[in-house]
Amino acid sequence: MTWAHRLAFGLSAIALTLSSSAFAADPGYYKIVEPEDVYAFPGSREKPQITLQQGEMVTSSGTTRLFVDQTWQEVSQGEVTGWVLQNKLRKAEAIPLLNSPLPAAGSCGGFEPGWNLSWAEEEATFTSINGEDLSLPISSAGTVSGFRYGVLQAQGPTSKAVLTVAEEACPFLPLDSFVWGIAHLVLSEEGQPDRVFLGCCRPLPEGFK
Numbered sequence: 501m502t503w504a505h506r507l508a509f510g511l512s513a514i515a516l517t518l519s520s521s522a523f524a525a526d527p528g529y530y531k532i533v534e535p536e537d538v539y540a541f542p543g544s545r546e547k548p549q550i551t552l553q554q555g556e557m558v559t560s561s562g563t564t565r566l567f568v569d570q571t572w573q574e575v576s577q578g579e580v581t582g583w584v585l586q587n588k589l590r591k592a593e594a595i596p597l598l599n600s601p602l603p604a605a606g607s608c609g610g611f612e613p614g615w616n617l618s619w620a621e622e623e624a625t626f627t628s629i630n631g632e633d634l635s636l637p638i639s640s641a642g643t644v645s646g647f648r649y650g651v652l653q654a655q656g657p658t659s660k661a662v663l664t665v666a667e668e669a670c671p672f673l674p675l676d677s678f679v680w681g682i683a684h685l686v687l688s689e690e691g692q693p694d695r696v697f698l699g700c701c702r703p704l705p706e707g708f709k
Contacts (some may be wrong), residue, residue: 503518507597525573527562529592529680529703531555538575538582543567549582553626557705558584592708602650602665604708608683610699617663617685617697620706624654626661626687650681658690670700 532555537548541566543632552558556574564586565572585701595604597619603619614629617636626634636654644651648667665681685697 505585523571524559525562525563525564525586526591526707527560529708530558530560530575530589531574531705531708532558532584533588533590536584536588538577538580538584540564540582542572542583543570544583550579551578552577552584555705557703557708558589559636560589562671579691588654592703594703595707597638597650597652597707598641598669600643600650600652601667602641602652602661605704605707606665607704608663608681608685608699608701610697611682613696615699616683617661617683619652619654620704624663626685634659634661660688662686662688665701 506569512692532552533555536552538550538552539548539658540546552631556577558577560573560575565574566581573586573589575584575589594601596602597606606616607616609616615627617624617626619625622638624636624638626632626636634656636656636659638652639655640651642651642654643649644664650667652663652665654663655661662685664684666684667681670680670682675687680703681701683697683699683701685699687695688695693697
């Protein structure tokens with residue numbers, strides 16, 4: 501085999517290695533087990549896009565690639581999507597909220613109008629683009645029989661929020677990363693008609709272990 505043939509063969513092998521798929525991982529949320537750089541592509545020697553610290557949470561579509569003898573997994577955090585070594589990840593496990601499938605801490609929101617409902621430590625907080633800021637103690641959490649729905653209810657002296665989350669792909673927000681569910685919020689306030697909001701949900705890191 502001539503030198504030129506050997507070079508061509510080597511380049512072909514490298515290209516094949518870069519494009520080889522490893523076994524797919526489960527899509528969902530992952531935590532970083534030790535500090536890890538996020539690169540634009542597997543095996544990159546370029547400057548990393550960001551560095552993730554131990555305990556940070558990322559989302560993943562489950563896509564993996566094999567580079568030489570290392571498996572890389574595609575992850576996203578905020579506006580950044582890139583690749584990390586798979587052995588620096590572990591699947592995040594939800595800490596359940598009371599008797600429901602909801603995580604102990606999470607956030608749902610949407611547009612038209614802009615709104616958000618976040619919960620953690622037995623309290624839910626509703627905010628809106630109109631400047632509303634309402635905190636209510638969580639009074640109950642459970643499921644809807646026969647469906648993969650989680651229900652959270654928070655109630656104060658004159659206000660009540662009932663959030664239902666369906667564990668399905670969410671179509672309401674232009675998000676390019678994995679989201680955990682579809683939100684349906686009914687907000688009741690004394691002397692006012694009920695308001696209904698639709699949106700998508702994300703967990704908060706403190707809701708997972």
